Amino acid sequence: MKPTELSGLPAGVGEHLEGEGVESLYPPQAEAVERGVTDGENVVAAVPTASGKTLIAELAMLSAVERGGTALYIVPLRALASEKKAEFERWEAYGIDVGVSTGNYESDGEWLASRDIVVATSEKVDSLVRNGAPWIDDLSCVVADEVHLVDDRERGPTLEVTLAKLRRINANLQTVALSATVGNAAEIADWLDAELVDSDWRPIDLKTGVHFGNAINFADGSQREVPVDSGGKQTPALVDDTLDEGGSSLVFVNSRRNAESAASRLGGVTGDHLSDQERGELRELAADIRDVSDTATSDDLADCVADGAAFHHAGLSSEHRSLVEDAFRDRLIKVIAATPTLAAGVNTPSRRVIVRDWRRYDPEFGGMKPLDTLEIHQMMGRAGRPGLDPYGEAVLLASNNDTKEELFERYIDGEPEPVRSKLAAEPALRTHLLATVASGFANTREEILEFLDNTLYAVQSAGNAQLESVTDTVLNYLDANEFVDRDGDTITATEIGHTVSRLYLDPMSAAEIIGGLRDAEGGDDGRARQYGSRGGLSGDADESTGFTTANDLLDDDPLADAEGEEEGASGGDGDDADEISALGLYHLVSRTPDMYQLYLKSGDRETYEEELFERETELLGRTPSEYDDVAFEEWLSALKTARMLEDWASEVDEDRIAERYGVGPGDIRGKVDTAEWLLNAAERLAGELDLPNVVSVREAKKRVEDGVREELLDLTGVRGVGRKRARRLFEAGIETRAELRDADKSVVLGALRGQKTAETVLENVGREDPSMDGVSADADAKRAGREEEDGQASLGDF
């Protein structure tokens, strides 16, 4: 079937596709058309990665738009949202407007309602529904990308419920679901009343096999000699082998550390295959990477990249990730050692995929658990770049014959697992039942159960009463916490319940936050020290106040010396019951189920028990008993997370934080983002419930947002001034925006270095004559800044 033969698409689309080299549709695409994707039919397409799934979605969306409707494309990751948006934007020439909406990014310009295609994450769509975005009612086509993720314990239920809601709002909504090949695609199609396109067809051949001994044994019976050198290392041998043919490799491993060490070793292999020009380009790229962040992770990555290798995991900042991904696509980086981030993330195809680790540590399992077949298939599916490689190779590694057999059986010949709904679990239903009631989808227990009948869970569990019993448990919970009211059979959301639903909070997080803030309101009596009396753990000097600065325990805060006394004054002494310390609030949001806490490593337990002893009065709520192991440990890891946030909000350098808490720049960013979001929610809740701590909450939020101490908040309000510049201005004697407006230009220039920067900043603060022409930097101001940097450097070496 030729693209130009398709009917129902905007004029020119078929020709455009032909221009892109699409001479005829791939068989699964043609089948989808036959089943009616372009005529508004529901379709589930379960086909391998890189087999043209996206085009199926595009055909559905474009024809829906041509019929006068609007389409929504749901993705599982924010990074995928921007990738898809960029892809769909090529239709703008044919009159199609594309918009994105995710938590951290919304396309600017016109309101989303005016777009023809909107790309959004499932949580964002859920949130839009909860907040009653009007254009949701007008959708005519929804596409769910990677629907097999309904199997995910945390996020699957959101996609499941969201699809059910969208279909309920609009009975004529065309639903297109794209899935990896799974064991039970028919069941998914059944759920969505859809036609099924289930195919193993691929545009380029994928050869799968297991490397054992000195050869890869492919599933098709062929072999390829890849001798391992004396060291017996399979991975380098395979990477080297691919490079000999001019191809690049993707290596999947099971931990961040393994990714980093593998990348570093593989740099030895790739380094031998580089041209002089590549070497030069890689040096530049390495410098860019080093500039992204001032952390050891960043340096290590830059070192690897200089040799043409890279690692990739969630500890990287998003800038790191895209630099690495782009360079890999440009074939500059020859090998990436990655954790599963890359298997599900943006498109990074590779000639050869090496699945080195097929088991991953799982504490619940009690050891190394084999990965799901589906997950391994996702990794293997990254092999082969359409149009560039004649075929792709996916290789698993075995160190003995038994393993080889097992790998063949499990992953190469084995079927992927069926997708199972995870909806009947308390955490999932807590949030979704509240939202269902709050948005008026159901107002009695019966209606709720009837609504839940539209989910995959219902399809898969006929006659199973679990959903019903969890529903009752959850309704009781929501009632007990006053998020819903029950009047006879009628269930309605309370005012605060509505707010919680709209803020997209887990009701349990909301309850924890509300409880904590109420507790603080009650003053100190309610939270007498439960945990003290461990005499001798640390110095006795501060016992009377129970207050110690952040730096006494983990002492090396660079600004501690200069600021220690002031801080003591504003600390958590509590003579004003309404004043809550930032640490208390960071701890409060950190122990919420919406925050993914930092691990307690060995030795951390002791450290944070001591920290708890020092700072317990600042924390909101009762410390759990030391003998309640689970709760106590959570309390401590929340404290660790809170301390990290406090460090960030006290201008501690990124590299120090990374080192102290054993995290990468990406983790810091992630925790800070989450804290910002939760503190914003806390502020709203406090406002609505008339709690007196709104000011403390707002300030803690602003501090974590800008990463500064309290005294810099005024300065960081100026566009172009962040934590570093604000501190330098402050050191130079400029402490407020007003002072900045009237400040001596030479002092400003000295503190801010660059002339252009200084001018921009002055302009942003509203100064009438921002020009720095003829101004020379004030020596004192310059020195103030430099001394501070030196101080940090030497402390960093400590």
Add this chain to the structure above:
DNA sequence: ATAGCGCGAATATAGACAGCATGTC
């Protein structure tokens, strides 16, 4: 005494959505 070494023991282990209103060094 001490630096240097080998070897068994100990240690640690993936990922990432949401609100709101705009911009770091």
Add this chain to the structure above:
DNA sequence: CTATATTCGCGCTAT
């Protein structure tokens, strides 16, 4: 019960 790369820490030896 299951793995593995890496670091830690001990006791040993050669200097």
